Amino acid sequence: MTQAAKSASTGMNPGAELSSAPELCWFEEVHKEDVALVGGKCSSLGELINAGVRVPPGFALTTHGYARFMRDAGVSGEIPGMLEGCGHDDLDQLESASRAIREMIEAHSFAWELEDAIAEFYRKLSVRCMVPAVPVAVRSSATAEDLPGASFAGQQDTYLWIRGVDDLLLHARRCISSLFTGRAIAYRIRMGFPHEDVALSVGFQKMANSYTAGVMFTMNPANGDRSVIAIDANFGFGESVVSGEVTPDHFVVNKVAMDILERTICSKEITYTVDQKTQKSVKIETPHERQNVQSIIDEEIVELARMGKAIEKHYGRPMDIEWAVDKDLPAGGNIFILQARPETVWSAKREADAAAAPKATSAMDYILSSLLTGKKVS
Amino acid sequence: MKFPVPHDVKAKTIPGTEGWERMYPYQYQFVTDDPVRNQYEKETFWFYDGLHYPEPLYPFDTIWDEAWFLALSQFNNRIFMVPPVRGVDHRMINGYVYISPVPVKNPEEIGSRVPHFMERAGHYYKNWDALEAKWKVKMEATIRELEAIDIPRLADMEDISVVMDALGESKGYHLLKNYDDLINLGIKCWQYHFEFLNLGYAAYVFFLDFVQKLFPSIPAQRVTQMISGIDVIMYRPDEELKGLAKKAIELGVDAAVCFSEEWTEVEAGLKKLPKGVEWLTSLNLSREPWFNVSTGTGWFHHDRSWNDQMNVPLSGIQTYIGKLKQGISIERPTEKVCAERDRITAEYRGLIEKEEDRKQFDELLGCAKTVFPYVENHLFYVEHWFHSVFWNKMREVGAILAEHGIIKDVEDVWLLRRDEIKQALWDVVTAWATGVTPRGTMTWPKEVEWRKGVMAKFKEWNAPPAIGTAPEVIQEPFTIVLWGVTNTSLADWAAVAEVKDPSTVKEFKGFAGSPGIVEGKARVCRTVDDIRQLQEGEILVAPTTSPSWAPAFAKIQACVTDVGGVMSHAAIVCREYGLPAVVGTGHATKIIQSGMMIRVDGSTGVISISR
Secondary structure, eight states: OHHHHHHTTSSSSSSOOOOOSSSEGGGOOOGGGGGGHHHHHHHHHHHHHHOOOOOOOOOEEOOHHHHHHHHHHHHHHHHHHHTTTTTTTOOOHHHHHHHHHHHHHHHOOOHHHHHHHHHHHHHHHHHHHHHOOOEEEEEEEEESSTTTTTTOSSSSSSSEOOSSHHHHHHHHHHHHHHOOOOOHHHHHHHTTTTTGOOOEEEEEOOOOOEEEEEEESSSOTTTOOEEEEEEEEESSSSHHHHHOOOOOOOEEEEEEOOOOEEEEEOOOOOEEEEEETTTTTEEEEOOOOTTTOOOOOOHHHHHHHHHHHHHHHHSSSEEEEEEEEEEOTTSSSEEEEEEEEOOOOHHHHHHHHTTOOOOOOOHHHHHHHHHHHHHEEO | OOOEEEHHHSSSSOTTTTTGGGOOGGGSOOSSSSSHHHHHHHSSSSEEETTTOOOOOTTHHHHHHHHHHHHHHHIIIIIITTEEEEEEEEEETTEEEEEEEEEEOOHHHHHHHHHHHHHHHHHHHHHHHHHHHHHHHHHHHHHHHHHOOOOOOSSOOOOOHHHHTTOOOOOOOOHHHHHHHHHHHHHHHHHHHHHHHHHHHHHHHHHHHHHHHHHHOOOHHHHHHHTTTTTOGHHHHHHHHHHHHHHHHHHHHHHHHTTTOOOOHHHHHHHTTTHHHHHHHHHHHHHHTTTTBSOSSOOOOSSBTTTTTHHHHHHHHHHHHHHTTTTTOOOOHHHHHHHHHHHHHHHHHOOOOOOOHHHHHHHHHHHHHHHHHHHHHHHIIIIIIIIIHHHHHHHHHHHHHHHTTSSGGGGGGGOOOHHHHHHHHHHHHHHHHTOOOOOOHHHOOHHHHHHHHHHHHHHHHHOOOOEEEEEEEEOOOOHHHHIIISSOOOHHHHHHOOOOOOOGEEEEEEEEEEEEEEEEEEEESSSSSGGGGGOTTTTTEEEEGGGGGGGGGGGGGGEESSSTTTHHHHHHHHHHTTOOEEEESSSSSHHOOOTOEEETTTTTTTTEEEE
């Protein structure tokens, strides 16, 4: 944990007599080294903010906060017993154990000190965003997640468009309980990962009121080309793109010269947007006349690519990034990065290839061997 | 991949052109009466060389095709011993040239050619700069020889000096001999043309290929940018115009230079001014050799030089005077180009992950930079300077034929093959000597009229881009350049060739020549004369451009061409000036009309028309 996180959070958690470790902290107080404290997602958001990247603000319930909840709830003590004798392939038994554990977690309240602290952070966040009871995304941020080569991604939950302290608390518990789905339990048993060592953080991040959103790779996922940035986009929240429910618009931008090399506009039938009455995220059919319209303008594509390039430079490796264009904010300050993690597929392949690089030769030898190989027609 | 059978294409003779074969060398015909040759032609892949020949060849203009048929093939196959490939074979249908690289099929033979190639080509690569300097000397001597050639008129009585000097030769003999010399110099010039070119192309194309393997999505234009900013003489004619514009202002004769669009009027006015005469002296210094730059590619007799059409450079000088008067810089942004080149190169190099690949990149980039000046500069020496002088010498020959009634007009001379001209000159000379009428006066005018009709029909014909049977790979460097740089795939190529109704097209593609997106008013300029009509900020749409079009680039905000690849003049100049360009669209000048609002995306190669 960094110095900033230590000092900024003192006094915010009056119930933490046992430890000086914070139970809550702002994203900007953490860095990428703080995975043990706030999990992969939140530490990465902190890292991005500190690198100067525009990220919607938010805070995290730390792994200490998580541990305290589990302790207070008495859950930590009971879980081992409830899982006794479970094999990773006994699905029925796993499911019933999972159900019991999750019900137990979701039924339990946070300690009042922790509740107050969350409420206070939430109030401050709302003030910062100048929105009363600002809508947030509540996300689990796992300590073993997002690491290159160990993709736990998708095993925990994300809840969008959550408003009000009570709802925040409810969904925080749901995030925590999602650690104990039958699938997650089975996975840990199979990998020999002790359940008591599992730690989770929960992030509360201002919802970007996105006009358009999607994902971006700082390389071409189709061929591993590191000289380009590939962007997928659809109207509304990024869910439709991340989940694969639509074929998004696809753009390829030259990373070196920042020109748009490819532009594929697809028929995008659905949009995730917010229901004004319920203030919840809903899936709607995109109006016909908009389905084939380019979902992000060229200037934003280039701006996004610049941000992607900066993020890649900061991390020193190709990245997989979620982004959104906020409709409430003016151009020039409306593109946000929601998440960034190292790209894993091509990274692994490249490492495997590294040994197989052919020896460099003189230009003359290279020309000769190229002539002998020839050039494929078509 | 199978394409139409060449003989089937040829068999569909355009009505009224029956017998057109006699306008071209017999070995250019696809044949049906020789089973072995017929079989070879069917099994071979022939593609239409639209880059060099956007239009059908006039019988005389076939000279350069035959010249490079010989030169390229001999350097590949008999001089440098390129291991996997012999020469490039040629055929013709309806005046359009089809070419095909001839592979070495036997692996043992390929192997036995390798050491020779390494020794021979290696000698050129190793000593490139020194040999290139030698080349310039040879080439300039050849051009001087050409300029000195005299095409004599035939006098009724030979000059007295023939007698007094006991010369023993007549002008008739000189005419025959000097015509031969003229043709031979042309062939020789093309021998030199290919001395370096294929080796240069190989270095260039395999650098491109290597970088595209490292970065599959890299646009070819970005690779060529890595070798931009190298000083090549292609810019020199334009630099001369800029210099003359500055000089005019310096001498205070700029108003006189801008007095008219007609060169003759401007010249007459300047002669009356003392400073005007001084300016004209500077101009005359620039004219040789720089105004020999052709207003086309130089490949065709109708591509005239600035020297032939002084209104063209005059218009350029006037544009630059206008810019200078408004305080706008007319300098080439060389420093900026070099800085951007270095940045691009360093960034791509930085993205290369393996040390060995980085070494290979450096090695190939160095080689490509070495060969680049020749690949560009030979164009000025051969296609511009030599050809411009050559075409005019041929017009002198045409004038003699016209004077003696073989043809009606000087410009009819292009409708005869060069061996037919030789024959006609014999007819003229013997008739002149004898004092009778040449037989050709009765036969040629009729034939020339018929051939004109045939050419008009040929121009209407759409040459299929490819015929015969496609091979798996191509190993001939020149073909790879034509193919790989101008055509990313057969499908693209076929798409470019087919446009049904130009008035309905809303969007079409060419090759991304220079990045950026611009929207604006189109101005179609079919020839360099039309660039005078260009307004500030318009988008130039042209069949192709050449160094003589340079002043146009000072006015426009983007450029679109019918013909050319990423190494074409338009693409290179636009990259230097930071203007978007889409090149090799096939039909832009047919689809777009002046005044249309168009959007040019030089990064993707897409042109959109607001209809």
